[in-house]
Amino acid sequence: xxxxxxxxTPIGNLGDMSPRAIETLRAVDLIAAEDTRNTQKLxxxxxxxxxxxxxxxxxxxxxxxxxxxxxxxxxxxxxxSDAGMPSISDPGSELVEACVAKGIRVVPxxxxxxxxxxxxxxGLVPQPFLFYGxxxxxxxxxxxxxxxxxxxxxxxxxxxAPHRLLKTLKSLVTAFGEDRKIVLCRELTKRYEEFxxxxxxxxxxxxxxxxxxxxxxxxxxxxxxxxxxEAKVVLPLDQQVEMLIK
Ligand code: SAM
Numbered sequence: 245x246x247x248x249x250x251x252x253t254p255i256g257n258l259g260d261m262s263p264r265a266i267e268t269l270r271a272v273d274l275i276a277a278e279d280t281r282n283t284q285k286l287x288x289x290x291x292x293x294x295x296x297x298x299x300x301x302x303x304x305x306x307x308x309x310x311x312x313x314x315x316x317x318x319x320x321x322x323x324x325s326d327a328g329m330p331s332i333s334d335p336g337s338e339l340v341e342a343c344v345a346k347g348i349r350v351v352p353x354x355x356x357x358x359x360x361x362x363x364x365x366x367g368l369v370p371q372p373f374l375f376y377g378x379x380x381x382x383x384x385x386x387x388x389x390x391x392x393x394x395x396x397x398x399x400x401x402x403x404x405a406p407h408r409l410l411k412t413l414k415s416l417v418t419a420f421g422e423d424r425k426i427v428l429c430r431e432l433t434k435r436y437e438e439f440x441x442x443x444x445x446x447x448x449x450x451x452x453x454x455x456x457x458x459x460x461x462x463x464x465x466x467x468x469x470x471x472x473x474e475a476k477v478v479l480p481l482d483q484q485v486e487m488l489i490k
Contacts, residue, residue, distance in 0.1 A: 245315050245316045245317075245318060245346075245347075245348050245349075246273070246314070246315040246316075246317070246318050246319045246320045246321060246348070246349075247315075247320050247321070247348070247349045247350070247351055248315060248320075248321050248322075248323060248339065248340070248343050248348060248349070248350045248351070249268050249272060249320065249321065249322040249323070249351045249352075249353060250322075250323055250329075250330045250331070250336065250340070250350065250351070250352045250353060251265050251268055251269060251322045251323065251324050251330070251353050251355070252265065252324075252328055252329045252330070252353060252354070252355030252356050252357065253265070253283075253286060253324050253325070253326075253327055253328065253355070253356065254286075254327065254356050254433070255327045255328045255356045255357070255358050255361070255432055255433055255459075256327070256431065256432060256433040256434035256459075257433035257434060258286075258289060260355070260356045260433060261286070261290065261355075262353070262354075262355055264353055265353050265355055266290050266292065268322055268353060269287065269290070269292045269294055269322055269324075270292050270293075270294060271320070272294060272320045272321055272322040273294075273295075273314075273319040273320050273321065274294065274295055274296070274297055274314065274319060274320075274321050274322075275287075275294050275295070275296045275297070275321075275322045275323075275324060276296075276297050276298075276299035276307070276311060276321055276322070276323045276324070276339070277296045277297070277298060277299060277323075277324050277325075278298075278299065278300045278324065278325040278326050278334060278335050279298075279300065279326050280296040280297075280298050282326050283296060283324055283326075284296065294322075297311075299311070299323065299335060299339070300335055301335050304335060304338055304339075307339075308338060308339055308342050311339060311342075312342055312343070312346060312348070315343065315346075315348050316346070316348070323335075323336055323339060327356075327358075328355075328356050328357045328358055329355065329356070329357045332357055332359065332375075332377070333377040333378055333403050356433070358403065358429075358432055358459070358461050359375050359401045359403070359461060361429075361432050361433065361461075362401070362427070362429035362432060362461035362463055363399070363401060363463055365429065365439060366399075366427040366429065366439070366441075366463040367427065367439075367441065368399050368425060368427060368463050368464075368465050369399050369465075369466070370399065371399070372398045372399070373398055373399040373400070373401055374393075374396060374398040374399070374400050374401065375401045376389075376393070376400060376401060376402050377402070377403050378402070378403050378404065379402060379404075379412060379415075381408070386412075386415055387415065387418075387419070390415060390416065390418075390419035390420070391419060393419070394419050394420060394467065395467055396466055396467055397466040397467050397468075398466045399463060399464070399465060399466050400462075400463070400464040400465075400466065401461065401462070401463055401464075402461070402462040402464065403460075403461060403462075404460055404462060406456045406457055406458060406459070406460065407456070409428075409451050409456045409460055410448065410451040410452055410456065412462075413426075413444065413447050413448045413451050413462075414448055416444050416462075416464065417444045417445060417448055420444060420464070420467075421444070422443060422444055422445035423443050423444070423445070424443065424444050424464060424465050424467075424468075425441070425442070425443060425444075425464070425465040426441075426442065426443065426444050426447045426462060426463065426464050426465070427439055427440065427441045427462075427463040428440040428441075428447055428450070428451075428460055428461075428462060429460065429461040429462075429463060430458050430459070430460050431458040431459060432459070432461065434458075436458065444464075
């Protein structure tokens with residue numbers, strides 16, 4: 245059968261498209277793209293003439309058997325998302341899972357990714373880290389997710405859309421307190437790339453005082469408080485009594 249290539253694309257700077265990524269997109273029979281119009285611009289830029297088929301979160305279920313069919317017929321396929329690595333807060337993982345289940349070869353090509361690019365310049369402890377991606381948009385769900393993350397000592401990585409940044413920063417303050425360090429990594433690899441370093445409280449102030457534009461990765465310091473003494477297990481009264489009797 246054919247091979248599925250996972251091809252990362254630039255997160256803002258076309259210079260980050262690797263020669264191997266270009267060669268692969270040229271060589272495959274078909275490109276499965278999250279947004280074919282968006283990817284067409286990239287293909288035009290690099291003079292790649294390979295045909296595309298749409299593959300996004302809304303047609304994943306029906307597409308996977310079709311793509312698996314093509315792979316089993318011996319065609320080679322490249323999967324791309326709009327930017328960065330496929331499968332990382334983007335479509336892809338279910339197709340990979342299906343290929344693995346069918347014994348179809350999967351070849352990952354290294355390349356641009358916003359999370360790791362942000363992490364290495366953050367100045368915060370780079371490992372261990374926990375990549376979370378997007379928090380839920382629903383208030384209660386987000387609060388639950390953050391409550392689970394509060395004791396986490398690893399450096400945390402979040403993605404967020406600009407119009408939701410302030411709200412998310414406020415929920416981070418509610419869950420983690422005002423003093424945790426955060427680095428807002430904005431417009432990575434682009435002309436207005438910048439790193440805003442400070443506490444969560446300062447980040448809220450910054451995001452509330454100006455119009456928030458561009459793309460952001462949030463790198464948040466892990467919980468620095470010493471681990472609390474393990475709560476002593478208190479048995480319910482009837483069990484205590486039972487033990488006394490024994
Ligand atoms: N697959 C991509 C990757 O490997 O990084 C991530 C796709 S996800 C749908 C888009 C999010 O990634 C944005 O909302 C933002 O949080 C982050 N992102 C993508 N490009 C970025 C950039 N140039 N600068 C900062 N953040 C970026």
